[in-house]
Amino acid sequence: SFAYFTIKDRLPQILTRVIDTLHRHKNEFFEEHGEKGVEAEKRAISFLSKLRNELQTDKPVTPLEDELPDAALWNQYLDYQRNLPNGNGEPSWFQSPWLYVECYMYRRIHAALAQNPPIDNFDVFKEGKAQNFFESQEAIIALCTYFQELLKNIKDLDEKQLQEEFFKLLQVSLWGNKCDLSFSAGEDSSQKSSPLQSLENMIPYILVNDMEKAWSLLVNAKKNRKEGSNVRVDIILDNAGFELVSDLVLADFLLSSKLADEVHFHGKSIPWYVSDTTKHDFNWTIKQLGSANHMWMSRCGINWEGNLKKGVWVFRDHMFWTLPHDFSSMSEVAPDLYAELQKSNLLLFKGDLNYRKLTGDRKWECSVPFHQALNKFHPAPLCSLRTLKSDTQVGLKPGQGEQIQASEPEWMVSGKYGVVQFD
Template sequence: MEIVIDSETPPNEKLCAKYKKSFAYPTVTERLPVIVTSIIDTLVRDKNELSDECRTESKSVIGELSELKYMLQTAKPIVSFTSSEPDTEQWNKHVERYQNQVNEELTFYNGPWLFVECYLYRRIREIFILSESLKEYDPFGDKKETVLTNSLPVMEPVFEHLLQDNILDTSPLKTTDLIQEFSKLIKLCLWANRVDLSMSSGNTDNCCNQLNIDEWDKYILSDDTEKVLNIIFSPSSPTKGEKIVDYVLDNSGLELLSDLCLADFLVTRCGVDRVRLRVKRIPWFVSDVTTIDLEHTLKVFSESQSQQCRTLGTRWREYIDKGIWTVTGDVYWTLGLSYDEMQEADPGLYSELEKAALIIFKGDLNYRKLIQDTAWAPGTSLSTALGRFHPGPLVAIRTLKADTVAGIESELYNATSSKSPDWLISGQYGLIQFDSYVQ
């Protein structure tokens, strides 16, 4: 029987669902079972749209998903993977490692929250990849499509401004205007991160509202935009050659559209030679961007009734075709490890990141992985929380949706806690945090 402790996660401990007053606990007991149920409901709803083979096989897939939900709800042991996916061996090593650490059967309750939540999505992938006819099925595809459709009207004023006011071309722009436009875009990317389907358990209702970015400045607890500007507008180092920005994406839909606007601005106005868009290799945390999602977004733009969308779709397709933007789905992003372990676990990826002038990390999960999903004591610096992960200058852009944070002064931390007790998990507050420490 699982022992659940009626307390918050102790300071400087890894987040874990065994602590009943942590956000990990309701995630495992409530949110994750709802997400699995929603996949089952989607398969049942859409069965008549599937081929005969897929429809027949969907019955066994639904049975396995039901078993996964049961495993979640009854704290059954986590099991290894058997597929021939490129990450299977790594995942099984990590399952064994955490099994040894807990010194008992590893479950969703006693394993680190970061690991077990990632495990759930990898387990969902395993169920589909082991089928014959549903290997390429995206169980979250319909939800991402809804968010994309609902995002277009919200972004229309942004597209209009960028194109009609010549922000995305090489015509002269005052330095003050350049800084102002960059600042507006980075805030747009921040607040678009509020639309996260893993947080709403896949519910797409009211997921795309008007982005009142200028009205939400009071909710930005740390804003290092000026430090980012200093890096991005500085000349590229002769030793590094071309100026590269690595952009580690988070959600599709509204957030992806905002990110692509910023990526366009980087190559158009900031002297960036190449933006490497880092996406997820498999369907992940409901709404995370995969290569297929990005390609579908560009297709939607190319076929849009809106001239602005078609114009941007053409620009963005050309960036990819010319190699100005590259799109890669590295395995590491869909492992259950923090980035503190990257240099040892994936030295090739770490070495690539070292070549970037700036690394942009979007969203809550990337942030959790950056700071090791730990309940850091108030006042802990971001550099300390990053542990061994210091490949180069980086900025984390995140709305707070998990009870872990670093780089916030104790006084501000305590004041915000008093004013908004759920500030760490509500998604109301945001961070634009920069770190330049290099090992």
């Protein structure tokens, strides 16, 4: 399965790159922290080399030994995996659920640094995320330019025209999800061309297209809004770089078109899945845009900093997003986060990992209803924007999956197809 290929080939590659990144920063650690920095780098590397060896030789998954706040939850989850009635007792790298061991690897990478001050705040994936941002410059300029031109006459657009723009920016945000560094094991995955030119041609590749449903939900929320209450949209972010910019443009559109009064962004509290957005990435991206020497890029960045200052945009991170649990256990494991999401009118879940956690990452029949796969996870109406990069997909018409499978065996993992799936 694709899971096997991921654990066998992609994850060791990612670990090798992480080790290499630490090697390359040795002098920097020395300049900043002296011998202590170099010692910490050596310890982190030996920890990661050991991890790579455990992975490649299918060793049992071991409990976390660090003192980080989520360690107890991880170790409880290991016990849960050990006691699964259909499991084989001791979870190990090749004998356990893909979602679990993949998340576990990223948590161990985090531990390798967190346990080794003074380099404990070093993000081993930061360079790759920055590179993706800079290499996607042309696409970012095209998108910011398009959007700033749109804002000039947004007040004159009728409902039909607004809807068209909403659909456009939703699709840009959907296809922005192709730029995923964990998928390419860190290889270049930047967005080179203008993201707006090819949207028409991409429509046939959206296997489930519920854009209309998301639109009517927002329009009705706006019409039925009570005095003093706000329409709120939450975006559960995926990758930094171009994808994040496409999400920010969508969020700005929601405010500027008055479809929403506030947007809450949810990011990761630790570096995760190579390119996932942390608070640092979020703030860094907006600063980069604000200080760019391109008029429309900097206009976007400056406006967005204003949105954060005014509190109409809020960035939140929560430990739950970097746990191995799927979302159906959120109300139990993180009731505070679940309660927060219940305040929203619409939740937009970006990307493949969120989709896997929404659906429990199971080998569903493709025609199983999305609602069923969510397994009672329903804090608020939700919509998944995801390009397919793993072999879990639900909510297709009967026969639709088989039909594509016949001509394209790799359809579920190539990133070529997408869904805008509403529940």
